[in-house]
Amino acid sequence: MNYLEHIGKYFMMLGQVFKKPQKSRIFYESLLKEIEELGLKSLGIIMFISFFIGGVIAMQTALNLESPFIPDSLIGFAAKRSIILEFAPTFCSIILAGKVGSYITSSIGTMRVTEQIDALEVMGVNSLNYLVLPKIISTLFFYPFLITLAMGLGIFGGWLAGVLTGLFSGIDYIEGVQMEFKPFLIIYAMIKTLVFAFLIATVPSYHGYYVKGGSIAVGKASTQAVVWTTILIVIANYFLTQMLLT
Amino acid sequence: MIEVKDLHKGFGNVKVLKGITTSFQPGKTSLIIGQSGSGKTVFLKSLIGLHTPESGTISFDGRVNTQFTKLEKRQWRQEIGMVFQGSALFDSQNVQDNVMFPLKMFTNQSKTEMLDRVNFALDRVNLKNSNKKLPAELSGGMQKRVAIARAIVMNPKYLFCDEPNSGLDPQTAIVIDNLIKEITDEYNITTVINTHDMNSVMEIGEKILFLKNGKKAWEGSSNEIFKTDNEAVVDFVYSSNLFKKVREAYLNEKK
Numbered sequence: 001m002n003y004l005e006h007i008g009k010y011f012m013m014l015g016q017v018f019k020k021p022q023k024s025r026i027f028y029e030s031l032l033k034e035i036e037e038l039g040l041k042s043l044g045i046i047m048f049i050s051f052f053i054g055g056v057i058a059m060q061t062a063l064n065l066e067s068p069f070i071p072d073s074l075i076g077f078a079a080k081r082s083i084i085l086e087f088a089p090t091f092c093s094i095i096l097a098g099k100v101g102s103y104i105t106s107s108i109g110t111m112r113v114t115e116q117i118d119a120l121e122v123m124g125v126n127s128l129n130y131l132v133l134p135k136i137i138s139t140l141f142f143y144p145f146l147i148t149l150a151m152g153l154g155i156f157g158g159w160l161a162g163v164l165t166g167l168f169s170g171i172d173y174i175e176g177v178q179m180e181f182k183p184f185l186i187i188y189a190m191i192k193t194l195v196f197a198f199l200i201a202t203v204p205s206y207h208g209y210y211v212k213g214g215s216i217a218v219g220k221a222s223t224q225a226v227v228w229t230t231i232l233i234v235i236a237n238y239f240l241t242q243m244l245l246t
Numbered sequence: 247m248i249e250v251k252d253l254h255k256g257f258g259n260v261k262v263l264k265g266i267t268t269s270f271q272p273g274k275t276s277l278i279i280g281q282s283g284s285g286k287t288v289f290l291k292s293l294i295g296l297h298t299p300e301s302g303t304i305s306f307d308g309r310v311n312t313q314f315t316k317l318e319k320r321q322w323r324q325e326i327g328m329v330f331q332g333s334a335l336f337d338s339q340n341v342q343d344n345v346m347f348p349l350k351m352f353t354n355q356s357k358t359e360m361l362d363r364v365n366f367a368l369d370r371v372n373l374k375n376s377n378k379k380l381p382a383e384l385s386g387g388m389q390k391r392v393a394i395a396r397a398i399v400m401n402p403k404y405l406f407c408d409e410p411n412s413g414l415d416p417q418t419a420i421v422i423d424n425l426i427k428e429i430t431d432e433y434n435i436t437t438v439i440n441t442h443d444m445n446s447v448m449e450i451g452e453k454i455l456f457l458k459n460g461k462k463a464w465e466g467s468s469n470e471i472f473k474t475d476n477e478a479v480v481d482f483v484y485s486s487n488l489f490k491k492v493r494e495a496y497l498n499e500k501k
Contacts, residue, residue: 023351110337119334122294123348124323 010206016128017136017202030134038100038135038201039142043149045099046092050150053091054157057082062167072168076158076176081185083154089189090237092150093196096143097229101204104135105225108208109218117209128209136201143197144190151189188244195240196233203229247271248293248404248436253302255285255292262288264460265302272403273434275427275450277441280457281482287408289457290440294328294406295319306404324352327397327435329407329426333389335381335396341368342377345396352400367395371425387418391425398429405430407439411446419443423450444483447471448492456482472496 021027058079065074108131111117120127155177162168207225211217248270255263262285270276278286291297293304295311303310306322314322335344345367349360368374371391381389390410397405407426411419423443427450430437439446447454447468454471456464456479464476471483 026350114332114337115330115334116336118291118296119328119330119336121296122323122326122328123351124320125351 034138050153051157054154055161058158072172073176076173088150104204105208139197276453285460327402
């Protein structure tokens with residue numbers, strides 16, 4: 001199947017997904033379950049990575065700005081910008097594409113190969129709407145919180161790294177973090193987060209829903225889903241940056 | 247009653263169903279048999295609307311399924327119960343939630359009413375005290391029974407089963423066969439079963455449809471299958487020595 005066919009099929013899938021849920025009670029139950037599976041269960045890994053990467057970013061910045069002409073507050077400023085603009089929304093989304101994307105593809109793919117999706121269709125359930133819509137809504141709802149948390153922890157990790165290693169002073173770092181605050185950059189990061197969240201929910205769902213074969217096919221589809229989600233996040237990141245910041 | 251007229255279905259250049267015409271009566275268990283690749287599964291999936299026919303019609307009590315409006319299609323779906331080959335129970339839900347799922351989705355019953363209906367269906371398939379178990383904790387036969395309970399919980403008019411005995415030991419297979427037959431008689435359901443199990447053919451087959459290369463090669467009752475001289479049926483059904491001997495004994499008795 002060529003790429004155009006896949007793109008067409010993906011948008012046709014979205015057409016089925018964005019319909020009114022057949023039973024709102026079941027939809028809300030699924031939504032809460034997905035918030036737990038796709039959001040809450042990702043909290044640990046995102047917190048852990050954000051904290052340490054924030055520390056590394058601050059240390060790297062400090063080590064590369066060793067000049068008497070550059071104030072130490074610039075380290076906090078540069079770390080803040082790197083974390084808010086790129087690390088939190090993009091890097092964390094790529095991590096989530098791996099963790100959550102493979103979960104989505106394998107769970108929907110297994111339902112496909114074990115005829116559970118056929119069972120839903122025979123009952124008269126819009127299986128795409130039932131399975132995919134709660135995933136999209138939960139990621140769109142929860143990931144902005146997750147990425148905001150990643151931003152905060154990344155900046156905090158940077159501060160702690162400076163204090164513990166003595167590479168820069170905590171006060172200078174905080175001064176740099178407070179320097180030249182532009183609210184639009186947060187909006188830019190949130191727009192990116194929402195676009196990436198949508199991709200993380202839909203691309204793996206597509207790969208899982210249309211899988212053909214058995215368990216090996218599900219495994220291959222999971223890998224494909226992670227690869228394609230990552231590629232699309234990187235491409236979307238480029239175009240969003242060009243559109244919103246230039 | 248389900249009436250199929252000149253049904254054709256293919257995938258790309260491969261023609262799978264080549265003009266099948268037949269009918270299935272209410273209150274009777276009809277069995278579809280044939281070799282692997284003869285088109286049984288595609289035929290069954292066409293009946294339940296998972297495949298759209300290329301040509302021909304399938305009508306359910308006079309209503310042609312390809313001409314349904316959205317609302318009619320939704321109503322028709324609720325008249326169908328389906329037991330899949332691998333049971334197709336939802337892994338993440340326990341037995342009770344699996345059986346309750348169609349009720350939650352399509353009715354406005356209270357939790358108590360739904361629970362009563364679920365317990366009735368589970369009781370009917372002789373599966374008590376398993377409400378909270380997950381599908382992975384059940385044996386193959388129990389999973390099939392849960393699948394039957396889920397299929398009958400909405401009081402279907404039509405019941406379809408895709409190889410309900412596959413992977414089961416002979417004793418459990420007989421239990422499942424008898425259960426399907428009892429339910430068919432009790433609720434006057436039009437039941438269509440796709441099977442490889444010749445024991446089911448002999449035991450519960452009130453109508454047998456034999457498919458070969460996507461065409462209807464023979465149809466009749468389980469008694470008629472003993473007498474038929476149709477070469478394709480004889481080759482397929484009596485390929486095992488056991489059934490060959492059963493047939494000889496039956497024919498000798500008739501003489």
